[in-house]
Amino acid sequence: MMRAGMMDRRGLLAGAAAGGAMLxxxxxxxxxxxxxxxxxxxxxxxxxxxxxxxxxxxxxxxxxxxxxxxxxxxxxxxxxxxxxxxxxxxxxxxxxxxxxxxxxxxxxxxxxxxxxxxxxxxxxxxxxxxxxxxxxxxxxxxxxxxxxxxxxxxxxxxxxxxxxxxxxxxxxxxxxxxxxxxxxxxxxxxxxxxxxxxxxxxxxxxxxxxxxxxxxxxxxxxxxxxxxxxxxxxGAVELELISTGAKWGRGPANDIHSSLKAVLDSPAWHLVQALTTLVSADGNDPAIDGWYEHVKPLTARQKELIAQAVAAQDEKEVMKQMGVQHWVRDLPYQAAMERLAAEPTVNIQGLVGGYTGVGGKTILPSRAVAKIDLRLVPDQTAADCIAKLKAHLAKRGFGDIEVKVTGGYDxxxxxxxxxxxxxxxxxxxxxxxxxxxxxxxxxxxxxxxxxxxxxxxxxxxxxxxxxxxxxxxxxxxxxxxxxxxxxxxxxxxxxxxxxxxxxxxxx
Incomplete structure (x- = not known):
């Protein structure tokens, strides 16, 4: 299951119901x-x-x-x-x-x-x-x-x-x-x-x-x-952003010697430049056009539930279990947990392009791929967010980058x-x-x-x-x-x- 291991569950187990007890x-x-x-x-x-x-x-x-x-x-x-x-x-x-x-x-x-x-x-x-x-x-x-x-x-x-x-x-x-x-x-x-x-x-x-x-x-x-x-x-959407010289019409159609970078564009850099437009400068907020149009804020009751969970937790132990030292932007714990529940995300799962083996190979790769997952909150929908992503890329000159959606839901x-x-x-x-x-x-x-x-x-x-x-x-x-x-x-x-x-x- 595509789940996050949230340590928001507290309360001592005082005793299990006995197997012979009347329910x-x-x-x-x-x-x-x-x-x-x-x-x-x-x-x-x-x-x-x-x-x-x-x-x-x-x-x-x-x-x-x-x-x-x-x-x-x-x-x-x-x-x-x-x-x-x-x-x-x-x-x-x-x-x-x-x-x-x-x-x-x-x-x-x-x-x-x-x-x-x-x-x-x-x-x-x-x-x-x-x-x-x-x-x-x-x-x-x-x-x-x-x-x-x-x-x-x-x-x-x-x-x-x-x-x-x-x-x-x-x-x-x-x-x-x-x-x-x-x-x-x-x-x-x-x-x-x-x-x-x-x-x-x-x-x-x-x-x-x-x-x-x-x-x-x-x-x-x-x-x-x-x-x-x-x-x-x-909700979640999984997709790949694929940059190729063949579809772009610039850079090599096949991998080529890296010395030719002086006179050729790079599909890999083209992808990197496209990726930087999707998020804020620190990489933490989605910056896709219209992304927050349908984002429903937390209710007062939802914030109350988060506060109750935070009060029952040991923040340092939670960080230890996760293997982290800081929340994003060094937010206080409660603000970080509210953000966890309320914020949509744009995440890079992996970046693949060119040669990744031992040593160097001095090539200019013709293809680069970013594996992306989007997390959605009410009232966003997967279909609307995919459409917004494609429009955002096209508006900025990255319409050649293929958006290959492999799955997703609201x-x-x-x-x-x-x-x-x-x-x-x-x-x-x-x-x-x-x-x-x-x-x-x-x-x-x-x-x-x-x-x-x-x-x-x-x-x-x-x-x-x-x-x-x-x-x-x-x-x-x-x-x-x-x-x-x-x-x-x-x-x-x-x-x-x-x-x-x-x-x-x-x-």
Whole structure:
């Protein structure tokens, strides 16, 4: 998932709900609520099975950006959904990687939507302490037994844990308390370019219309055991800016000896000059014409939520975890966190051009590429921002630079008063947690497809458990926790059981 590891989640874990305790919903006991002891016993009994399921999933690479294992990854995900009790599981062809549409009818009065992804980010195995697709279990100081692998926390670990919850409920002889409608994609890590082709199929829209909300499993605990609730997420656009001598009509059409720079233009410098027009002099504010036209400022309530989070945090510890020494422009912490939630961004992911090997090669490259990501806030849209970028470049004499959009989507927002958010709060609070609400995740996920028309449902994330290293080397997910404040896989499975029963009671 394209997310940012925001350390805005605080609140001590006073104690987890006991597996044998009667679950109390919405502050009241419910006669229809089962004793969870039998389900907890199934979670414990099926621990090894759940871990092996996750290992099997991770051992199947599914890297959309490289076209690796996508059909196999889709097929395996479908098999896992069927095994977990979904009666209808359908492969949904798109112009890219296939999606999945699945339903589980438990005969319940209420229906809940789920979002899954089965693709993962690229890897460089040389950077890992354990091969990224072997899913090895290893001890990690301060955490216990963890599983290392690409997709461990983003997002196969939490998703496999949710499936373990379905197996445990069924294994205990219980019916699921809600019906489920699930949509999955294999292109989240390239900004979901074809996911609308899945969700906007008539049969999918009809099924989602019956849902009260749509949510995604997530390992939501920080190492101190705290959790947060995100009330939205920034949108994202991924693209490449490509400068070539052939299209520009200046400089070489093919790489040429660098001595000729005296008489030839450089496509690489042409790209650099174009890039400098996109941001302020220090590189920190977007300067694209009209960029702030639809930027919605933070509300007083959103600023209040940020202030509450900042007051509960140790700024120095946050900086230490991130490996940084200064916020942009040396802003005070609260101002920096407001900026994190409120500001759109123009970021250079990578610059590629010419020779980058050992030593010099003395060439004048004919082609240079900048990989860019844009983060968007309400009320910006991906389509409008792409159009503004192209117009900005053309106006300044850079119309020859190709803008190759590879994916993107709009921001998302869910009301604090929605049943989804209130259900999350109820489950966390029963477990002794005091979650802080974040107005907006600085990272991104395609929640807009659910919160926007025609679906128009609350959407977000939920889940206990911990993992880290998304998009980075040595990604891990805690399986057996040695940290009393952090749930392992079984405790996280229990949290999903509790959440399903809480959603069932939501009015």
């Amino acid at each position: 109390t919903l919405g502050g009241r006991a419910s006669a229809a609520t089962p004793d969870l002891k039998a389900i907890r016993a199934q979670i414990d009994k099926r621990h090894d099975e759940a871990v092996q399921r996750l290992q099997t999933w991770i051992r199947q690479p599914s890297i959309c950006a490289e076209g690796v294992g996508m059909e196999e990854g889709c097929k395996l995900t479908m098999e896992m959904l069927k095994d977990a009790g979904f009666q209808s599981v359908t492969r949904m062809p798109t112009d890219g990687a296939p999606g999945i549409f699945a339903t589980l009818d438990a005969g319940a009065p209420r229906t809940v939507g789920l979002y899954f992804m089965y693709d993962v980010k690229q890897v460089n195995p040389a950077e890992w302490i354990s091969p990224p697709f072997e899913a090895n279990l290893m001890d990690k100081p301060g955490f216990g037994k963890v599983l290392y692998g690409r997709g461990a926390v983003n997002q196969k670990g939490p998703e496999a844990t949710f499936l373990a919850a379905l197996h445990a409920i069924r294994g205990a002889g219980k019916k699921l308390p809600v019906n489920l409608v699930l949509v999955a994609e294999g292109e989240e890590e390239i900004a979901s370019p074809h996911f609308p082709q899945v969700v906007r199929r008539p049969e999918v829209l009809k099924a989602l219309s019956k849902c009260g909300e749509v949510w995604m499993p997530m390992a939501g605990q920080d190492p101190d055991g705290s959790v947060g609730i995100n009330l939205g997420a920034k 921001p998302t927002q869910t009301e604090e008063t929605s049943g989804l958010i209130q259900s999350e709060l109820a489950v966390y609070r029963r477990r002794g947690l005091t979650p802080l609400m974040n107005p907006r995740l600085a990272g991104s996920w395609p929640g807009y497809i659910f919160t926007g028309a025609p679906v128009s449902k609350p959407a977000g994330h939920f889940g206990l458990g911990h993992g880290s290293g998304a998009h980075a080397p040595n990604e891990y997910y805690v399986i057996e926790s040695s940290n009393p404040k952090v749930e392992g896989m079984d405790g996280a499975t229990q949290s999903y059981v509790e959440f399903l029963y809480q959603l069932a009671s939501t009015r």
